[in-house]
Amino acid sequence: MTYSSQRVALYYFGGALVLFFVQVLVGVLAGAVYVMPNLLSETVPFNVIRMIHTNALIVWLLMGFMGATYYLLPEETETELHSPRLAILQFWLFFVAALVAVVGYLFGIHEGREFLEQPIYIKVGIVVVSLMFLYNCTLTLLKGRKTAVANVLMLGLWFVAIFFLFSFYNPGNLSLDKMYWWWVVHLWVEGVWELIMASILAYLMIKLTGVDREVVEKWLYVIVGLSLFTGILGTGHHYYWIGTPGYWKWIGSVFSTMEVVPFFAMVIFTFYMVWKGGRKHPNKAALLWSLGCAVIAFFGGGVWGFMHTLAPVNYYTHGTQVTAAHGHLAFYGAYVMLNVAMMTYAMPGLLKREVYNQTLNMWGFWLTTGGMCFMTFTLTFAGVVQTHLQRVMGMNYMEVQDQIALFFWYRLGSGVAVLLGVTLIIYSLAIPGREGGRVSTPQGAPNPAE
Amino acid sequence: MTGGQAIPPIEAAATEEEEADWGALSSLPGNPLMWILILSELMVFGAFLLGVCGVRVMDPALFAASQAQLDRAHGGLNTMVLVTSGFLAALATRAAAENRGPRCRLFLGLASALGLVFLGVKAVEYAAKAAEGIGLETNTFFTLYYLITGFHALHVVLGLVILAVCARRSSLETVETGTAFWHMVDLIWVLVYPILYLIR
Ligand code: HEM
Ligand code: HEM
Ligand SMILES: [Fe+2]
Numbered sequence: 001m002t003y004s005s006q007r008v009a010l011y012y013f014g015g016a017l018v019l020f021f022v023q024v025l026v027g028v029l030a031g032a033v034y035v036m037p038n039l040l041s042e043t044v045p046f047n048v049i050r051m052i053h054t055n056a057l058i059v060w061l062l063m064g065f066m067g068a069t070y071y072l073l074p075e076e077t078e079t080e081l082h083s084p085r086l087a088i089l090q091f092w093l094f095f096v097a098a099l100v101a102v103v104g105y106l107f108g109i110h111e112g113r114e115f116l117e118q119p120i121y122i123k124v125g126i127v128v129v130s131l132m133f134l135y136n137c138t139l140t141l142l143k144g145r146k147t148a149v150a151n152v153l154m155l156g157l158w159f160v161a162i163f164f165l166f167s168f169y170n171p172g173n174l175s176l177d178k179m180y181w182w183w184v185v186h187l188w189v190e191g192v193w194e195l196i197m198a199s200i201l202a203y204l205m206i207k208l209t210g211v212d213r214e215v216v217e218k219w220l221y222v223i224v225g226l227s228l229f230t231g232i233l234g235t236g237h238h239y240y241w242i243g244t245p246g247y248w249k250w251i252g253s254v255f256s257t258m259e260v261v262p263f264f265a266m267v268i269f270t271f272y273m274v275w276k277g278g279r280k281h282p283n284k285a286a287l288l289w290s291l292g293c294a295v296i297a298f299f300g301g302g303v304w305g306f307m308h309t310l311a312p313v314n315y316y317t318h319g320t321q322v323t324a325a326h327g328h329l330a331f332y333g334a335y336v337m338l339n340v341a342m343m344t345y346a347m348p349g350l351l352k353r354e355v356y357n358q359t360l361n362m363w364g365f366w367l368t369t370g371g372m373c374f375m376t377f378t379l380t381f382a383g384v385v386q387t388h389l390q391r392v393m394g395m396n397y398m399e400v401q402d403q404i405a406l407f408f409w410y411r412l413g414s415g416v417a418v419l420l421g422v423t424l425i426i427y428s429l430a431i432p433g434r435e436g437g438r439v440s441t442p443q444g445a446p447n448p449a450e
Numbered sequence: 451m452t453g454g455q456a457i458p459p460i461e462a463a464a465t466e467e468e469e470a471d472w473g474a475l476s477s478l479p480g481n482p483l484m485w486i487l488i489l490s491e492l493m494v495f496g497a498f499l500l501g502v503c504g505v506r507v508m509d510p511a512l513f514a515a516s517q518a519q520l521d522r523a524h525g526g527l528n529t530m531v532l533v534t535s536g537f538l539a540a541l542a543t544r545a546a547a548e549n550r551g552p553r554c555r556l557f558l559g560l561a562s563a564l565g566l567v568f569l570g571v572k573a574v575e576y577a578a579k580a581a582e583g584i585g586l587e588t589n590t591f592f593t594l595y596y597l598i599t600g601f602h603a604l605h606v607v608l609g610l611v612i613l614a615v616c617a618r619r620s621s622l623e624t625v626e627t628g629t630a631f632w633h634m635v636d637l638i639w640v641l642v643y644p645i646l647y648l649i650r
Contacts (some may be wrong), residue, residue, distance in 0.1 A: 218472070224484055229490055247586055247593045254497045258490070 001349035003074035005081035019060035064339035077144025084179025130161040148217040156195030175243030194227040209277030226262035249311035263302040289341035296333025322383030360428035368421030375414040382407035480627035515590035536566035536636035546625040
């Protein structure tokens with residue numbers, strides 16, 4: 001850490017970790033309700049539990065991206081942030097808005113529409129927070145050095161905010177409703193969030209492997225170009241059965257199949273950089289998370305996405321547990337792991353400590369990643385059986401749920417493992433190891449914070 | 451963080467490896483990013499054309515009946531127009547290599563004019579189809595016909611913009627990059643025409 005204003009990232013990482021824990025805890029609760037359907041059904045119905053799980057996820061990921069931006073922007077632009085105080089104010093606004101939303105959900109105040117359930121005043125709050133954030137970061141970028149990493153990151157962040165505006169538009173026509181809903185949901189995770197992912201990975205590669213910036217930037221441009229080229233029209237894979245014209249089956253199938261390419265490119269990119277630059281940096285855990293992020297995003301987004309993206313396949317699997325399997329591994333691999341990678345890299349510097357608790361952090365990596373993969377497998381099996389019984393044999397929905405109950409128990413089991421893993425991760429990031437505290441780097445050792 | 455200030459950060463100490471090396475793409479003319487785009491475009495159109503072959507295998511009767519309704523003469527005319535345009539673009543590149551700006555611009559202008567002719571012929575063809583009541587939703591064959599030729603026509607439009615940029619800045623690098631795109635548009639049509647219109 002070279003610039004004092006980078007410190008504001010600490011607020012965001014802290015807030016993100018709190019919500020991360022809540023999200024996974026509530027996920028386990030949702031998994032428990034699946035196998036014990038009457039659990040809490042009077043006090044907190046499943047739809048509310050699910051809402052808290054998914055909303056907490058989105059909010060903490062965004063909070064993490066903001067923290068990452070505040071951390072890396074001063075280094076990239078070689079100047080202090082425009083206003084650290086505004087950044088701190090913005091954090092509290094965001095955090096309080098998130099809490100208010102959750103409390104509201106518990107009392108049944110929400111607007112439906114999966115992922116965008118926030119009441120209108122919370123949505124307005126989110127827009128205000130975004131404006132504060134973009135204002136602060138854009139002014140920082142304008143006064144400083146403009147690198148490809150910073151430019152691509154800011155471009156991505158601007159479009160995240162712009163696409164969010166479509167959440168305000170909720171036409172009465174259900175087809176149109178869905179059509180615009182995907183402009184937020186799909187164009188985020190398979191469009192502009194990918195720009196954020198690619199630029200943060202590029203930053204981490206520059207720092208962790210020491211490969212020339214020029215080489216990294218070239219990859220960044222290719223990945224970003226491929227993401228936009230495939231992701232925008234790839235939205236068509238959600239327009240198969242919602243009342244949109246039939247040609248979307250072709251557009252969606254072709255372009256979304258190509259969406260696998262940028263995810264694959266990110267795997268090649270990260271491994272090639274490490275192979276080229278070597279692993280000189282002491283923060284091995286951050287490197288592990290970065291490589292893991294590229295790999296699991298490729299499997300969760302690319303492979304599990306492709307599995308059900310062709311219209312004739314999606315005709316059978318649409319909205320089954322196959323979708324849930326894909327949603328979990330893709331979100332985890334691409335965006336959860338990205339955030340944890342960045343935090344693992346930045347926290348030691350922010351907390352003025354040596355790179356620490358590596359072993360614990362890496363145990364957290366394997367336990368959480370293993371748990372998520374196992375959960376994905378069980379949900380995939382459940383989904384295949386469900387597809388066959390329900391969509392091919394024509395059995396009724398609830399009967400099928402009984403048939404696949406065993407898989408839901410496995411899911412709950414893997415969820416508990418994930419919860420433990422996440423606890424390890426948070427502990428290792430936030431709490432110093434026994435040898436930790438404010439030790440100084442021995443003379444001659446590389447500076448871990450850079 | 452503390453005490454390590456004297457040691458240069460890894461970034462600065464990075465080995466001065468080769469300049470941004472694009473591997474196999476480095477030896478191609480023009481900007482390597484253009485070649486990434488070209489490869490991606492070929493994959494997309496390739497996938498759509500595979501779809502056409504799929505429809506043909508699944509429903510040969512529908513395919514034959516629909517294909518018979520296409521206007522092979524207009525398609526053939528457009529093939530010649532676009533191939534000639536591609537030739538003119540190649541001449542423009544040679545002129546740019548010889549540093550003859552005005553000559554380069556002339557050929558780019560002629561290539562663009564033929565691009566406009568292509569679009570005109572396409573418009574006539576679409577109008578005739580519309581008059582017969584054939585649209586995007588008529589059947590799977592025509593869905594693909596309109597998607598493929600429509601996407602292709604959009605690329606012609608984009609290509610015209612790119613050629614105009616080349617004419618403004620007729621450096622060899624720019625012209626090579628721009629005409630590479632134009633040749634791709636050309637190449638794709640040469641694949642689309644036989645597969646959609648000709649092969650029975
Ligand atoms: C960091 C890890 C996690 C991520 C990124 C994540 C993400 C998600 C997402 C995106 C959805 C919506 C899926 C869709 O719309 O298809 C979802 C739903 C759900 N998640 Fe998670 N989740 C995580 C952890 C967990 C854990 C540990 C459990 C516990 C077993 C769990 C249980 C559930 C359940 C039961 C649902 C509702 C599924 C349904 O409606 O059928 N999640 N999660
Ligand atoms: C990291 C990137 C990605 C994330 C985070 C992600 C997440 C999700 C989520 C949460 C859903 C469920 C939405 C709902 O509630 O209905 C979904 C659906 C879907 N995703 Fe992805 N996805 C990603 C990338 C991809 C890619 C690259 C493909 C294709 C190759 C893909 C194909 C699909 C398809 C076809 C559906 C619809 C499933 C259905 O019909 O039920 N996804 N995705
Ligand atoms: Fe999608």
